Amino acid sequence: MTLPITQSQIPPDIIDLGAGEPNQSIFPLDMIRRAAEERFAQGDKSFLQYGAEQGDGYFRLALAKFLSQGYGHPMTPENIFVTAGISSALDLLCTLFAQAGDTTFVEETTYFVAPKIFADHHLNIVPIAMDENGLVIEALEENLKIHKPKFLYTIPIHHNPTGSTLTDARRARLIELSQQSNFLILADEAYQLLSYTNDPPKPFAAHTNVENIISLGSFSKILAPGLRLGWIQAHQKIIKRLVISGLLDSGGGMNPFTSAIIRGVIESGNLEKHVHDLIKTYRPRLQIMDSMLKQHLTDITYTIPNGGYFFWLRFPEQVNSKEIRQRAKTFQVDFRQGTLFSSTGGSHNYIRLCFAHYDEARIEEGILRLKECLNTERHPN
Numbered sequence: 294m295t296l297p298i299t300q301s302q303i304p305p306d307i308i309d310l311g312a313g314e315p316n317q318s319i320f321p322l323d324m325i326r327r328a329a330e331e332r333f334a335q336g337d338k339s340f341l342q343y344g345a346e347q348g349d350g351y352f353r354l355a356l357a358k359f360l361s362q363g364y365g366h367p368m369t370p371e372n373i374f375v376t377a378g379i380s381s382a383l384d385l386l387c388t389l390f391a392q393a394g395d396t397t398f399v400e401e402t403t404y405f406v407a408p409k410i411f412a413d414h415h416l417n418i419v420p421i422a423m424d425e426n427g428l429v430i431e432a433l434e435e436n437l438k439i440h441k442p443k444f445l446y447t448i449p450i451h452h453n454p455t456g457s458t459l460t461d462a463r464r465a466r467l468i469e470l471s472q473q474s475n476f477l478i479l480a481d482e483a484y485q486l487l488s489y490t491n492d493p494p495k496p497f498a499a500h501t502n503v504e505n506i507i508s509l510g511s512f513s514k515i516l517a518p519g520l521r522l523g524w525i526q527a528h529q530k531i532i533k534r535l536v537i538s539g540l541l542d543s544g545g546g547m548n549p550f551t552s553a554i555i556r557g558v559i560e561s562g563n564l565e566k567h568v569h570d571l572i573k574t575y576r577p578r579l580q581i582m583d584s585m586l587k588q589h590l591t592d593i594t595y596t597i598p599n600g601g602y603f604f605w606l607r608f609p610e611q612v613n614s615k616e617i618r619q620r621a622k623t624f625q626v627d628f629r630q631g632t633l634f635s636s637t638g639g640s641h642n643y644i645r646l647c648f649a650h651y652d653e654a655r656i657e658e659g660i661l662r663l664k665e666c667l668n669t670e671r672h673p674n
């Protein structure tokens with residue numbers, strides 16, 4: 294009998310081009326082990342104690358320096374609050390800043406688990422249209438005439454699932470609207486540091502002087518999801534509200550043990566090197582997926598992502614990607630159907646592929662299997 298350890302397990306004979314988690318082979322075990330050994334050898338046991346509510350101060354200091362470099366903008370430890378990842382941060386923000394029945398805007402389409410967290414808090418979810426440049430501001434303005442949202446949850450860079458990035462002009466207008474209509478922008482910047490082509494736009498994290506902006510960051514895609522470690526960057530007023538919450542008052546700061554170890558990974562410069570290596574690893578994977586798609590899949594359109602993990606493929610209207618997925622298993626390939634990412638049951642003719650999980654050879658093989666599966670649909674016998 295085997296007992297579960299990981300959230301998902303891909304059968305070895307399947308190439309799951311939908312899998313959105315990093316491949317275990319990329320986790321820098323030795324780097325983390327060395328940092329842990331050094332921390333244990335120091336003999337200071339304070340990281341085993343209830344932690345400071347805002348998060349280990351030395352960890353925040355190291356993280357602020359790392360982010361200043363990576364984000365290309367000065368970041369301050371005072372505006373950082375340590376979390377157990379973006380998912381837990383969203384949950385805490387709902388607890389503290391919204392009540393059952395309040396409205397939250399989400400992008401249509403979006404990272405499919407976020408609406409589940411909002412639903413756990415009984416929030417009313419209203420989808421806002423997107424295009425290849427991210428959230429459509431006119432659609433937001435129309436909805437602001439009808440609704441009074443507490444939150445707008447956006448993935449402004451290397452979006453999951455669409456790969457799109459919100460333009461600077463739209464960012465500026467979105468910030469204005471959040472101030473005029475008094476809602477909080479929850480900017481999920483999980484992929485900000487994973488840009489492979491041109492320079493990314495300045496993150497929302499650079500605006501901690503604006504009370505309406507909350508930036509969410511995570512170690513899940515730049516180091517390892519099992520750490521359950523992330524951060525919020527926000528205005529002092531928001532940080533103060535987080536710090537005095539019952540959860541933090543009772544349990545102390547989040548993950549002081551993990552933070553103390555990861556502080557070493559950051560201070561040694563190893564995290565920066567690792568992120569650099571990830572970019573070098575993922576860039577050719579993106580390129581090979583793009584060229585395989587162009588060569589082998591007809592009838593699809595997509596925008597090439599500049600970073601992150603995902604391709605978002607559009608098929609002709611009559612295609613139902615859920616049906617294709619059912620058949621795909623026979624071809625030992627998998628993906629995620631578009632409807633998973635829609636809060637309206639839309640995007641039935643889209644699929645999400647992840648280029649980060651597998652190496653180039655497996656991506657090539659996966660796309661060939663997908664081609665075979667799609668060809669069988671066109672010629673059923």
Ligand SMILES: Cc1ncc(COP(=O)(O)O)c(C=O)c1O
Nearest residue numbers: 378379380404453483511513523
């Ligand atoms: C856009 C986005 N946000 C958040 C997460 C999850 O973040 P965390 O592991 O920090 O909870 C993911 C994971 O795939 C993601 O793609």
